[in-house]
Structures are given as structure tokens and as C-alpha cells.
Amino acid sequence: MSGMATADTALRADARRNRDAVIDAAGALFAERGDDVQMGEIAQRAGLGVGTLYRHFADKQSLRAAIIGRRFEAMAELARSCAQVEDAGDAFESLLLGYLSEVEKDVAFRVALLSPTPAHWDDIEKQKESFSAAVSEVVDRAVTEGHLRADFTAADFILVTRGTIANMTEEGDWRRHLTLQLEGALTKDAPTKGAPTRGAPGQSPRDSGR
Amino acid sequence: MSGMATADTALRADARRNRDAVIDAAGALFAERGDDVQMGEIAQRAGLGVGTLYRHFADKQSLRAAIIGRRFEAMAELARSCAQVEDAGDAFESLLLGYLSEVEKDVAFRVALLSPTPAHWDDIEKQKESFSAAVSEVVDRAVTEGHLRADFTAADFILVTRGTIANMTEEGDWRRHLTLQLEGALTKDAPTKGAPTRGAPGQSPRDSGR
DNA sequence: CTAGATTCGGAACCGGAATTCAGGTTCATA
DNA sequence: TATGAACCTGAATTCCGGTTCCGAATCTAG
Secondary structure: OOOOOOOOOOOOHHHHHHHHHHHHHHHHHHHHHOOOOOHHHHHHHHOOOHHHHHHHOOOHHHHHHHHHHHHHHHHHHHHHHHHHOOOHHHHHHHHHHHHHHHHHOOHHHHHHHHOOOOOOOHHHHHHHHHHHHHHHHHHHHHHHOOOEOOOOOHHHHHHHHHHHHHOOOOOOOHHHHHHHHHHHHEOOOOOOOOOOOOOOOOOOOOOOOO | OOOOOOOOOOOOHHHHHHHHHHHHHHHHHHHHHOOOOOHHHHHHHHOOOHHHHHHHOOOHHHHHHHHHHHHHHHHHHHHHHHHHOOOHHHHHHHHHHHHHHHHHOOHHHHHHHHOOOOOOOHHHHHHHHHHHHHHHHHHHHHHHOOOEOOOOOHHHHHHHHHHHHHOOOOOOOHHHHHHHHHHHHEOOOOOOOOOOOOOOOOOOOOOOOO
């Protein structure tokens, strides 16, 4: 029931240093180009030989898992910290925005978030749950205080963010999408935008985005 | 109407038959397992040798493009047909639901919809535009008649559907996500759920076309 | 029915990327 | 400092799936 993960196994000083270098290099590269990065490139960027990567990670898959794991860990951390924020609305907002802006920086993470979890990932499944729990806290509080529709849940948070993430591409502007979703998710007063419900005097159909 | 793409080039009878077989096989396989299907498997399922696939398509990429192209074509068709529906609300609803339920059946199509278009795809870009135009018609009409928020556009339709598609996975239930989005996108009455605000005519389990 | 062009089959070929491994090198302890 | 375990390197190897190639099989015009 304890130190199981990767950590403390008394590595030789240089070994640990190198392992970290690998993680950094891989993290950066994956974040930038997703999965299409080759082991050789990672090694190079870390200033090491490929063999070294394999001394620390069984295979590419494991390396990636380690990287993604970190991200999840960080997100769980973020969620926990947001759960401490006084105002429920602020807590929710900072979680939502914080999460998304973090995700925005990492292609590989995005891919991981959009694809069904690859089975053997179950140690990451842990982190996910931890994250989910914290999110739940924040969401529930926001619901209770009337910032979100009464039936909104942590699962919905995932749905909404996943949707937004799917629109983090060249053309599709995810903030717009988020707004669209929120103004339905947010409790009905929505001061954010001026979305007039009333009669619709002719609006010009040909109207480009912003 | 006009004969367009690759079609009628006077192929030997059996050749055309085989080509169709390839398209069917590939279509089914891609729809089921996305990109991780090998040429050999497609050939086998079509009851042909790999060589034959290459007689009809330059490479795997082209084959896939052909398949995806069909789907887009079909969607454009769907959109055009929905544009004919009398009631603007019904038109929008049937387009939205029709589109999504079609997409739901095809993994490869989903992937194509979520990933940035691979450059050389430009003949597909055509179909996309055609689709987009028809969607625009439907959407604009729905907006004018007050079924959708005034600033809703065809681009938003893409955002919303893409978001929904991203949630077409094992656990995440996309219908719920769609509801969440709609109740913000739809003009402000939304009584569907036990939301704290007032209510008006609903809109969730509507009828389906006529 | 026959010749010649088309099309088919599928084993062999290839390129690219992950993974291995046989030394050389570096750390840490006595 | 000396010594051996731990670690590193990177060329060689393995894997894997797309693509090619050409004799064999099939069509169709005449």
C-alpha cells in the first residue's frame, strides 16, 4: 500500500539525472508533436543514446505512459487546489480554464484525453479518478450555489471539456465553443453574453465569425 | 446529374465489380476499426489479392480518401435534403440527429472529422464546402425562426457536432453532451430537465422528420 | 473461337522505426 | 585510488506493414 510507483529506487546519481532528461525531452517533444516522434529523436534531444531510453523505460509506450501520467497528476493537483478556492463560481471557473489552458499546450495529452484509454493504462486510471474526485467537489459546490444547472456532474465536466478539446485545432475556435456550451450549462441568468431570446427581427445570414 | 469523380471511365466489367468490392470491404473495415486495418485484410475481405487494390488506388491513403469522400458526399446530400424540410426546427433537428447518427457508425469518419484535414485532401475540401453551404441554409433558417440563438452559425454547428463526436466513446454518452450544448444553443426556453428556471415547450425527444 | 489487351494474385521486396546487445565508460564504495 | 557493479552508446537487428512485379487468368472485340 505504498511506494509502488517509479520513484525512489536508489538510482545512481547520473542515472537519475539522465532519466529526468529523458522525461523532459520526451515531454516536450510529445507535447509539441503528439505521437509522431521517434525514440532516436528523443534520445538526441536528451543528449543521450537510444539505449539509455530503454534502460529507463521498457518501450515507447511506457515512456509515453509515464509522461501522460505526469500530466494527469498535475491536473489532479490543479483540481485539488481549485477545490480550496473560497467562491464556488471562481473555483469552477479557474478549474475549467486552468485545465483547458494546460491541455492546450500538449498535443499528446489532448490525444490521450480524446482516445479511449489503452487498457494496460490502469495505473493512470488511478490518477484519473483522483482528478475526477476533486472535480466533483468543485462542480458540486458550484451546483449547490446555483452557478450550474442542477443536474450537472463531474461526468458532464468531462463531456464539456472533451468537446472543447476536440475543437482545439487550427480553425475551430474553442473559446467560442466553450461559451456555447456554458450558456447552456450555466444557470439560466447568464450575464456573460447578450443572448436575446425574444422575437427575431431579421438578422443578416451572411455574417463571418469574429 | 453531372458525372463527377472517378466513375464511368469504361472499365472492364469485372474490374468495376472488383473495384466496388474493394470499396465495400474497405468501407466496412475502416468504419469498424478506423485506420488500423491493413491492406492485406481489406483485400482478403474483398476476396481479392492485394495487387488488385493497388490497381484501383494508388496507395492506402488514396483508398481511404475515396472512402471518406463518399461519406462527405453522403452528408452533403443529407444536408441538402434537410434543407428542403418545411419546418425550420424539424429541418435543423433532423440534420443534427441524422448527421450524428451517421457519424456514429463510422470510426474512420469520426477520426477524419476530428483531425485536421491532411492537406492533399483538397478534393474532399470541396465536399466539405458543399456540406457546409447546405448546413448554413438550415441553420440560418432555424435562427431566423427563433429556434437557435441569434448568433449561431454553420461554423458553430461544426463546433457542436465535433464536440459531440469527441464524446462518442465507450463511456461518455454523447446524447447527454448534445443536450447540454443544445440547451445553451437553443433559444432560452429549455424546460427539458428540472432546471430552476421557468419552462416552455420542450425539445428533446422530438419526432423525426416526416 | 481466338488473339491480345486488361486485370488479377500474392510472394518477394523495401523502408522506416522500434528494440537489442556487445563492448566501453562512469559512479560509488572500501 | 582501485574495483566491480551500474550505466551508457549506437550500430546492427528485428519487426511490420505498405508497395511492387510479373507470370497466370480473364475478358472482349472481331
